[in-house]
Amino acid sequence: MAIPDFQSIMLPLLEYLSDGVARSNAEIFEGLARTFKLTEQEKLELLPSGKKRVFVQRLGWAKAHLRGAGLIECPAKGSYTITEEGKDLLSKGLSGIQVKDLLQIKDYLNTSGKESDRRIPSKIEQTPQEQFESGYTRMMGQLTAELLKSVKECSPYFFERLVVDLLLAMGYGGSRLEAGSTTSKTADGGIDGIIKEDRLGLDVIYLQAKRWEQNVTRPEIQKFAGALQGRRARKGVFITTSGFTDQALEFAGSIENKIVLIDGVRLAELMIEHNVGVSVEQTYELKRIDSDYFAEE
DSSP, X not given: OOOOOHHHHHXXXXXXXXXXXXXXXXXXXXXXXXXXXXOHHHHHOBOTTSSSBHHHHHHHHHHHHHXXXXXXXXXXXXXXXXXXXXXXXXXXTOSOOOHHHHTTSTTOOXXXXXXXXXXXXXXXXXXXXXXXXXXXXXXXXXXHHHHHHHHHHSOHHHHHHHHHHHHHHTTSSSSHHHHEEEOOSSSOTTOOEEEESSTTOSSEEEEEEEXXXXXXXXXXXXXXXXXXXXXXXOEEEEEESSOBOHHHHHHHHHSSSEEEXXXXXHHHHHHHHTTSSOOOOOOOOOOOOOTTTTOOO
8 A cells, every 4th residue: 555644644553552562663663564564665665855764754753743742652762652641542432643633632742832833734645844855856846947948048069068067066077177178169079078087187088968959869879989989988978958769878888888878857957966057045954853962861
C-alpha cells in the first residue's frame, strides 16, 4: 500500500504502544511498517531533498503530535510508551485520530495560545516539512524552465562562454584566465571550448556547446568524437539546450573516449546548483531540537 500520511499513522501508533512497553524508534518503525504492509522500496523512499525517508519523517510527526497531546511519552532518549491518557483515548474505540481530535484535548501542545492558530484545514495529507519541500521543488522547477528559456535566447557565442563559466564554477581549472577559453569561430574543428580538468592542468577537457531546439543526433556526437581523436584528447563534454536521441546516448556510452552528455534541463539544474546566471534571493534554515543538549547526566 502507499505510505500513509502522518494523521493516518497516529491511531495505529497508539495501538502499537497500547501494552505499555517502551519501544525504540527502530522497533516502532519496523512495527508500523508491518502494520501498513510497506514494501522495502516504500520504507526507503526519500523526500525530494533526498536527506530523510518519507515514512520516518511522517512517523516522527505522528509521535510529536501524540506526545504534544500527552498520549505518549518519552521515558528515555529514542524510546516511547503510552500514557494513561493514551489508554483512555483508545478505550473510546476511535476509528482514527486526526489533529482536529487532538485539539479537543485541553493540554494539547499549542505554541502561541491564540485561537486562530488552532484552526486547521479540514484535510491534511502532508507534514509541514513535506509542504515546504513540495513548494521548494515547484519553485525550482519553475526557475529551471525560466533559466533554460533565457539560455536559449542568448547568442551562440555567449552560450559557449556560459558553458565554460559553468565548468569553472564546478571546480574545473582555476580562473577563466588560467583555465577556460573559447576557440576561434572559424577554425574550431568541432571544439567550442577548452578547460583544464584541474588547477595544475594535468589534463584538459574539450567542450561542444549546441544552443538547439531539436535533439542532438548520433552523427553530431560522432563528429565531436572525431574532433577529440584529432587532438588526441580523451575527455569531452557535449552540452545542449535541447536533448539527445537514444542513438546519440548509446553511441556516447559505447566509445573509448569519455564523452559526457548534458541536456538542457540538466544544464539549468547545474547552473542553479553552482550559482551561474542566478542569485540567492532568500535563505531559510530548518532547525530541530538537539536531544543531546537536554540529556541530563
